[in-house]
Amino acid sequence: MKKRILILIILGLLVVTATVSAQTTPVSPTPGALTILPTATIDPFPTQAPPDSRLDFCRAPVLNGFAPYFVRPGDRLADLLRSRDNLTITQIASLNCLDDPNSLPVGAVIWLPESAIISSSGEVSSTQTAAPRIIALTADDETIANQVGTTIRWEATGEAAYFYSCPADANAPCTRPPFAPSVGLTDAVTVRDFQYAGPARFRLEVVAGDEAVTQDITLNVVCAQQWLAPLNGTLCPQEAARAIFGAWQAFENGVMFWFSDSDQIWVMTADDHRVRIFNDIYESQPDPDDIPPDGLFTPTMGFGQIWLLLGGADSDIGWGIVPSRGLDILRQRAGRVSFTTYIQGPDAIVYAVTIVPGTDIALWQQVTESS
DSSP states (O other): OOOHHHHHHHHHHHHHHHHHHHHHHHOOOOOHHHHHHHHOOSSSSOOOOOOGGGGGGGGGSSSTEEEEEETTTTTHHHHHHTTTTTTTHHHHHHHHTSOOSSSSOOOEEEEGGGGSOOOOOSOSSSSSOOOOOEEEEEEEEEEETTTEEEEEEEEESSSSEEEEESSSSSSSSOOOOOTTOEEOSEEEEEOOOOOOOEEEEEEEEETTTTTTEEEEEEEEEEESSOOOOOOOBBOOOSSEEEEEEEEEETTTEEEEEEETTEEEEEEEETTTTEEEEEEEOOTTOOOOOOOOOOBOOOOHHHHHHHHTTTTTGSSSOEEESSSOOOEEEEEEESSSSSEEEEEGGGGEEEEEEEEEEEESOOEEOOOOOOO
16 A cells, blocks of 8 residues: 555656646747747836927917917918017017018918907807898008008808908918907908008908808008118018218218217228228317329318228228218118118118127118119
């Protein structure tokens, strides 16, 4: 009996040993068989994208009082900012990180002041259920100065009305912007502060159920002031040219200006297009006594003192080719934030002068011939 039990114990140990050996011996994969790889571990804290600093200065999306606007084909920032004379196109472009305010990316979202979205003083009617119909759509004046504007009035029937700007081209498509506010069915809105001359198109859309009718009205905008110099495009000047009493003299290689409001003398040499600015502190100084060649002139007063300071007859501006003369000089900035100023001297000659504050950059170019 004991012998039989001992045999059974030995057999049991052999079975256990064989089983353990089978579990610990590596199994070679069968050629062509699918090999299961370990499951990848998912990092619960993925690497964050590097911080984007644009929001530090492109603040429009997070500013109070700004609303999203989807750019439509033909939209111009200047048209979308009508009646917003406290904000410039450049400021809104910067707040939205726009590369070019005149080339808006179609379909993109930009953020505009809520008050820039055309709205009206009338109340929206929610009780009328008549088929949509536009009874009248008129403007007090259809030819207007850009800074004056006009009032557009309408009368319609339906459930809701929308009034919005369209591309100036009458053949360009015009769809209602998302988030456009409703206006009254009988209502009026004043549009003003146009940045550009030319046609300005607006659309009234009236809806009832699935039906909608539209009607356009186009205004002819003219600039309230004129530019002293030709300008590429139809942008209107924001201010009229200002008359400043001063003096002017043409030289062999440039011109000099004196301005009474700043008491400065500008020396503008032609070969390098450079502008040098001097304070006029020479009122009591004697005039130069250099004798000029025939047909040329020795500058006098402040012009003469600066001329001597620059080297006199050997200066880079040369002799005067006409005597100095006093006159009203017209000045006009080339834009609200432009570094360039237009200056009109005698005979309607206009110079474009670009001065960058805080630097030594001061350059000029004559842009019109004498009249």
